[in-house]
Amino acid sequence: MLNDALQKLEETARSPKRAMEAYRQAGRPVAGCIPEYTPEVMVHAAGFIPFGLWGGETTIMLADSYIPTFACSLVRSCAEYGLNGTYRGLSFIIAPILCDALKGCVQTFRVAVKDPPVLPFSLPQNRTLPSAAAFTAQEYRALGEKIQKLTGAGISGQAMRRSIRIYNEHSRAMRDFDRAAAEHTDVIGARARQAVFKSAWFMEKEEHTGLVRQITRALEERPACRKNPARVVLTGVSAGSAALMELLEEEGFDVVGDHVYQDSWTYLHPIREDLEDPVMALAEHWIQVGGSCVAHERRRSRSAAVLKLAKEREAGAVVLCLMKFCDPEEYEAPLMLAELKKSCPTLTLDIDQNSDNLEQLRTKIQTFRDVLDS
Amino acid sequence: MLTLGIDIGSATSKVAVMRGGTVVLATALRRAGIGSDGPGAVLRDALRLAGCQMEDIAAVAATGYGRNMMEEADYRISELSCHGRGAHFLAPETRTLIDVGGQDAKVIRLDGRGRIMEFMMNDKCAAGTGRFLEVMAQVLGCGIQEFSGLAEGQEAAPISSTCAVFAETEVISRLAAGTPRGSIAAGINLSIAKRVGGLAMRMGVVPAVMMSGGVAQNASLVDMLGRELGADILVAKECQFCGALGAALLAWEKTRASGRKEP
Numbered sequence: 001m002l003n004d005a006l007q008k009l010e011e012t013a014r015s016p017k018r019a020m021e022a023y024r025q026a027g028r029p030v031a032g033c034i035p036e037y038t039p040e041v042m043v044h045a046a047g048f049i050p051f052g053l054w055g056g057e058t059t060i061m062l063a064d065s066y067i068p069t070f071a072c073s074l075v076r077s078c079a080e081y082g083l084n085g086t087y088r089g090l091s092f093i094i095a096p097i098l099c100d101a102l103k104g105c106v107q108t109f110r111v112a113v114k115d116p117p118v119l120p121f122s123l124p125q126n127r128t129l130p131s132a133a134a135f136t137a138q139e140y141r142a143l144g145e146k147i148q149k150l151t152g153a154g155i156s157g158q159a160m161r162r163s164i165r166i167y168n169e170h171s172r173a174m175r176d177f178d179r180a181a182a183e184h185t186d187v188i189g190a191r192a193r194q195a196v197f198k199s200a201w202f203m204e205k206e207e208h209t210g211l212v213r214q215i216t217r218a219l220e221e222r223p224a225c226r227k228n229p230a231r232v233v234l235t236g237v238s239a240g241s242a243a244l245m246e247l248l249e250e251e252g253f254d255v256v257g258d259h260v261y262q263d264s265w266t267y268l269h270p271i272r273e274d275l276e277d278p279v280m281a282l283a284e285h286w287i288q289v290g291g292s293c294v295a296h297e298r299r300r301s302r303s304a305a306v307l308k309l310a311k312e313r314e315a316g317a318v319v320l321c322l323m324k325f326c327d328p329e330e331y332e333a334p335l336m337l338a339e340l341k342k343s344c345p346t347l348t349l350d351i352d353q354n355s356d357n358l359e360q361l362r363t364k365i366q367t368f369r370d371v372l373d374s
Numbered sequence: 375m376l377t378l379g380i381d382i383g384s385a386t387s388k389v390a391v392m393r394g395g396t397v398v399l400a401t402a403l404r405r406a407g408i409g410s411d412g413p414g415a416v417l418r419d420a421l422r423l424a425g426c427q428m429e430d431i432a433a434v435a436a437t438g439y440g441r442n443m444m445e446e447a448d449y450r451i452s453e454l455s456c457h458g459r460g461a462h463f464l465a466p467e468t469r470t471l472i473d474v475g476g477q478d479a480k481v482i483r484l485d486g487r488g489r490i491m492e493f494m495m496n497d498k499c500a501a502g503t504g505r506f507l508e509v510m511a512q513v514l515g516c517g518i519q520e521f522s523g524l525a526e527g528q529e530a531a532p533i534s535s536t537c538a539v540f541a542e543t544e545v546i547s548r549l550a551a552g553t554p555r556g557s558i559a560a561g562i563n564l565s566i567a568k569r570v571g572g573l574a575m576r577m578g579v580v581p582a583v584m585m586s587g588g589v590a591q592n593a594s595l596v597d598m599l600g601r602e603l604g605a606d607i608l609v610a611k612e613c614q615f616c617g618a619l620g621a622a623l624l625a626w627e628k629t630r631a632s633g634r635k636e637p
């Protein structure tokens with residue numbers, strides 16, 4: 001059971017396009033969600049399967065005319081897939097305006113990609129202002145109206161509440177898996193762990209919750225077993241490819257937790273179910289985001305959160321997966337690294353979907369292992 | 375116990391044969407790296423110079439980008455670890471090691487026992503690497519050996535571009551404008567010194583500073599880098615063998631620790 005469920009999630013993480021086609025062939029409409037902090041719940045409530053658009057390992061040819069080489073690979077490869085027709089078949093794409101790169105990406109879709117249409121929305125950065133939640137809710141409502149205008153699918157309060165419940169249930173399942181996986185690294189290596197989290201972006205949440213619960217139950221029935229003494233936690237927007245996870249495994253590292261947006265970090269807090277207005281509940285979810293490089297904070301809390309996690313999971317080191325050319329993250333990195341290194345050995349790895357230099361990554365990881373061992 | 379370290383880089387292959395982790399019996403170098411017959415040839419050269427056969431070697435450690443291709447290796451160790459260990463052997467007072475290799479530049483902080491405390495790699499682009507220097511030497515119509523002499527004592531012409539591809543265009547247009555080759559060579563050295571210096575300063579420079587790798591033989595560049603960092607830079611005469619020596623030393627340490635029998 002454990003292996004079947006894992007295999008299904010690994011396959012989905014490996015070939016998202018196939019997963020998308022399968023939904024479409026089954027007559028289920030699919031809508032693309034460009035990260036980060038995209039309100040998938042609204043897409044779900046409108047009756048579409050929300051599908052994470054994380055770009056991918058591809059050669060950039062068409063996107064070069066619109067997006068410079070010094071933009072992050074997430075945005076560049078998303079634009080490439082939009083321009084070369086890979087995303088055709090999606091009913092629409094929603095995209096947040098969170099950073100300059102995403103702004104450029106949305107403009108590219110508007111100018112050069114007519115199919116699927118892109119529906120952008122803004123997220124406020126001054127989140128301590130009393131009006132911030134109201135502004136966010138207004139943006140979400142406007143987004144809902146755009147979806148309805150385009151597809152005819154309205155979003156009722158009842159549907160929103162149902163979707164919030166489904167998403168909260170999924171988050172709970174993911175948090176439980178995350179904790180169980182950290183104590184069963186004999187079965188859940190870095191690759192398998194990443195596949196469980198990655199696949200969540202490409203699968204209907206109800207189905208994903210079921211499979212993840214199966215895995216967690218099977219793990220909990222086994223005695224705890226830590227494969228390697230070298231335990232690390234990861235942090236970043238994305239921890240890159242399965243090949244990078246394989247390198248960590250080969251060099252004897254157990255990944256036992258993460259503060260990675262693409263992996264477990266997005267599941268940390270539930271969306272409130274006690275508010276009368278579910279759109280406002282969703283807006284507040286954004287207001288409460290902490291420790292993220294794309295959500296401004298007066299006092300940055302990310303390094304403290306990463307160190308707390310490392311302590312809880314008995315990890316002896318941190319790996320900062322730095323998305324190459326990600327302005328918000330590279331801006332934050334020097335300060336964060338200084339704070340992390342004061343308490344914990346920290347390795348920085350550049351993440352670039354378009355050119356994974358695996359040998360150089362291996363050299364860094366191997367040396368880091370030597371440093372920890374000495 | 376005899377141990378052998380082989381450092382297979384992108385442009386050169388180097389071997390060191392050591393006895394008992396203290397005595398260097400032989401070193402050998404070939405200007406041919408990964409994917410060539412360089413590694414095999416340099417291995418034969420070193421064994422001949424050391425007066426021994428492969429069967430006499432208790433352990434082989436391979437390092438450099440080609441380390442995974444070395445079938446005879448008992449250990450495959452990252453070049454940063456090997457360079458750090460090699461630098462400590464050559465000059466135990468070294469606390470900051472700067473290695474400019476064919477593919478990348480590395481800065482390594484060592485403690486008093488030669489252990490790596492911190493490291494940084496410039497793996498983002500070709501500028502600031504040995505490969506960059508090689509391409510520039512070609513544009514100037516000289517070999518890499520000649521290049522250093524050409525730049526010696528010359529006023530550096532400004533090479534503003536930090537990108538290897540654009541720098542080539544810039545050098546060609548300077549040649550066309552009649553700028554002396556020596557000044558251009560000095561300008562190229564300065565651009566590398568600034569880039570590598572920037573990397574070192576990001577980590578923090580603790581003396582004594584050593585430079586290793588083939589680029590360390592470029593005296594004018596070492597001089598400029600020293601000025602950038604405000605520090606004297608040690609260059610051992612075996613600077614090119616730092617990685618191979620470190621590999622031989624680590625092979626010795628690991629074999630001793632594992633209690634493996636000598637041949």
Ligand code: SF4
Pocket residue numbers: 035036072073074075098099100101102237294323325326327328329
């Ligand atoms: S936040 Fe960073 S990774 Fe995300 S889209 Fe913007 S630049 Fe890219």
